[in-house]
Amino acid sequence: MKAKVAKEPASYSISELAREFDITTRTIRFYEDKGLISPARRGQTRIYSPEDRVRLKLILRGKRLGFSLEESREIIDMYDPARGNVEQLQRLLAAIEQKRAQLHQQLRDIQSLMGELDEAEARARAALEQNTDH
Amino acid sequence: MKAKVAKEPASYSISELAREFDITTRTIRFYEDKGLISPARRGQTRIYSPEDRVRLKLILRGKRLGFSLEESREIIDMYDPARGNVEQLQRLLAAIEQKRAQLHQQLRDIQSLMGELDEAEARARAALEQNTDH
DNA sequence: GTTTACGTTTACGTTAACGTAAACTCTTGC
DNA sequence: GCAAGAGTTTACGTTAACGTAAACGTAAAC
Numbered sequence: 001m002k003a004k005v006a007k008e009p010a011s012y013s014i015s016e017l018a019r020e021f022d023i024t025t026r027t028i029r030f031y032e033d034k035g036l037i038s039p040a041r042r043g044q045t046r047i048y049s050p051e052d053r054v055r056l057k058l059i060l061r062g063k064r065l066g067f068s069l070e071e072s073r074e075i076i077d078m079y080d081p082a083r084g085n086v087e088q089l090q091r092l093l094a095a096i097e098q099k100r101a102q103l104h105q106q107l108r109d110i111q112s113l114m115g116e117l118d119e120a121e122a123r124a125r126a127a128l129e130q131n132t133d134h
Numbered sequence: 135m136k137a138k139v140a141k142e143p144a145s146y147s148i149s150e151l152a153r154e155f156d157i158t159t160r161t162i163r164f165y166e167d168k169g170l171i172s173p174a175r176r177g178q179t180r181i182y183s184p185e186d187r188v189r190l191k192l193i194l195r196g197k198r199l200g201f202s203l204e205e206s207r208e209i210i211d212m213y214d215p216a217r218g219n220v221e222q223l224q225r226l227l228a229a230i231e232q233k234r235a236q237l238h239q240q241l242r243d244i245q246s247l248m249g250e251l252d253e254a255e256a257r258a259r260a261a262l263e264q265n266t267d268h
Numbered sequence: 269g270t271t272t273a274c275g276t277t278t279a280c281g282t283t284a285a286c287g288t289a290a291a292c293t294c295t296t297g298c
Numbered sequence: 299g300c301a302a303g304a305g306t307t308t309a310c311g312t313t314a315a316c317g318t319a320a321a322c323g324t325a326a327a328c
Contacts, residue, residue, distance in 0.1 A: 103248055124218070147304085149304070158287080
């Protein structure tokens with residue numbers, strides 16, 4: 001029993017992905033250059049699998065959260081503890097905990113900023129009441 | 135009836151602020167250069183008021199959220215609709231709404247990333263169970 | 269058979285956000 | 299009176315994350 005309905009393409013071209021995520025092909029190749037994606041090739045041409053596409057999504061989400069590409073790479077690496085000896089796993093757990101702490105801080109920052117935006121909006125609306133002939 | 139208890143200093147030196155926020159004096163002067171802070175001067179020397187300190191805090195919070203200095207400046211400008219004609223106030227409200235949308239997106243991103251970190255931690259702990267002699 | 273669309277590599281250019289260093293001034297403790 | 303510590307300006311250097319352009323290959327469309 002498959003949950004998948006709108007079946008996804010088996011592969012994507014670089015310009016398809018660029019269009020979907022509103023970035024340039026240069027950007028995608030840049031990420032590959034930095035070792036964040038490793039698409040297959042047919043001849044010279046890059047062929048992107050659904051997994052490659054997911055990696056790209058993770059990178060862009062990281063960007064929205066203000067992460068550097070290096071940080072995004074570390075996060076992506078957290079998804080796969082396959083190659084883990086004990087020491088590596090310990091380091092991974094520590095890294096996860098650290099990221100979590102950072103996200104908590106971001107949550108607090110967003111909460112307070114949201115509140116302040118509410119106040120700023122109220123003040124702006126009040127000022128509008130003054131200036132508008134109603 | 136003042137709510138303030140641990141009364142704050144009337145002013146700060148640049149190195150005091152640098153120490154408090156764990157940044158360099160160069161950074162603070164850079165923000166001034168970009169027009170984000172405008173401390174008073176006694177002779178050549180910069181004197182920072184509590185308001186200057188708040189501005190600095192806002193900038194650093196913006197950084198934690200991945201905002202550029204330009205974005206932080208815009209946000210700080212949202213706090214003061216004093217000089218508003220109607221058109222400016224409308225633009226301000228639109229800008230506030232836009233920021234709010236961005237923060238909502240960041241919230242969603244953080245939620246999903248948190249969940250994935252949970253799963254990654256679970257997998258890592260499971261892998262540890264395998265490798266550890268217990 | 270040649271334009272058009274898409275792909276490639278290579279390489280230099282650009283912007284933001286500081287780092288780093290030099291050269292100088294001013295005050296304060298000894 | 300002078301060395302130490304904190305402040306200043308000026309200016310060149312650095313890194314990340316791409317932009318931009320040139321020069322080329324290939325395949326479909328007309």
